[in-house]
Amino acid sequence: MKHHDSVRDLYPIALWEGEGMGTAYEYSAKLKMLRRVVGASPPARVMIAGLPEAYGVGMDLALLAALYGSAVVVADDRPEKLETFAAALRSPPLQEWVDPECFELRPVKTLAHPVQPGDAPYDLWVTTSAIQRLKGARLNAYLAQARDWSLQAVLLAPNADNKAHTTLTRLDGFTLAELTSACKGVGLKVEEAGYVDLPPFPPGISRSAEAKEKAAESPIERLAMGVLEGWARGERTLPRALKRRYSHLVYVDVR
Structure with a gap:
């Protein structure tokens, strides 16, 4: 499967999600x-x-699983989110890339x-912008399940050091130190920890639905998408202090 990870490829999916x-x-x-961080070995089972x-339903994770041909369990405690995820799997932007039959949608109480x-063990456990909803013993229980039921887990959460972004989104977050400490506290080994999602524009820019639709066909906007793609490829090389202050997300790769 082609790596559908360019800004231009992903824009129609974001539009479908209302973003x-x-x-x-x-x-x-x-x-x-x-x-x-996942590497060349395809994970057969993904959680x-x-x-x-907020802000989308995580279809990038669906694309990641589809890239590897994985069998996927999608667990969440909000039925409406699972329903939106199921609809997105069958949406026009994704129907040629993703097989909905590979996904088991699992409503959970917590x-x-x-x-x-x-459940059999999972080769990969992944989540994005969800675990900030968990505190104390509930967070520890979640991390312990990731430890006991997966060979590798990649956890992403809002970056609490980016005050402008967390204030705008009204989401709780973790500093990178807090997230790594929580993982180590349940015996997880942190293989890598860092920052991701540092767009070269300030948070809070909004456009009408009509303007968003027109952007998909505009030559100028397509050029802008190409510039953003180059920036995304170079994010990893940016100074760590800059990423700590302005990245939207922190992540850990744990085993």
């Missing part, structure tokens, strides 16, 4: 990071343990316990 260029950029930057609290009795 825009910021979400397309986020998906592109995250997919590049995820493909790198998407929590869909985003996000702290996405695994069910009888």
Whole structure:
């Protein structure tokens, strides 16, 4: 399967989700990071343990699983999010790339316990912008399940050091130190920790639905998407202090 991780490829998906260029950029930057840390060995079984609290439904994770041909469990405690995810799998932007039959949608009572009795171990456990909803013992229970039921887990959450972004989105977050400490506290080994999703434009820019639709066909906007793609490819080389202050997300790769 082609690596559908360019801003231009992902823009129609973001539009379908009611989002825009910021979400397309986020998906592109995250997919590049995820493909790198997962590596060349395809995960046969993937657990998407929590869909985003807001701003899209995490279709970048669906694309990641489809790239590897994985069987996927999608667990969340919000039925409406699972319904939107199911609809997105069958949407025109995704229908040629993703097989909905590879996805099991699992409603759970609490996000702290996405695994069910009888589950086989997962090769990859992944989530984005969800675990900030968990605190204290519930967060520890979630991380313990990731430890006990997966060979590798990649966890992404809003960057609490980016005050402008967390204030605008009204989402809780973690500093990178807090997230790594929580993982180590349950015995997870942190293989890599860092920052991702640092677009070269300020948060809070909004456009009408009509303007977003026109952007998909505009030569100038397509050129802008190409510039954003180059920026996304180079994110990893940016100074760490800059990423700590301005990245939207922190992530850990744990085993």
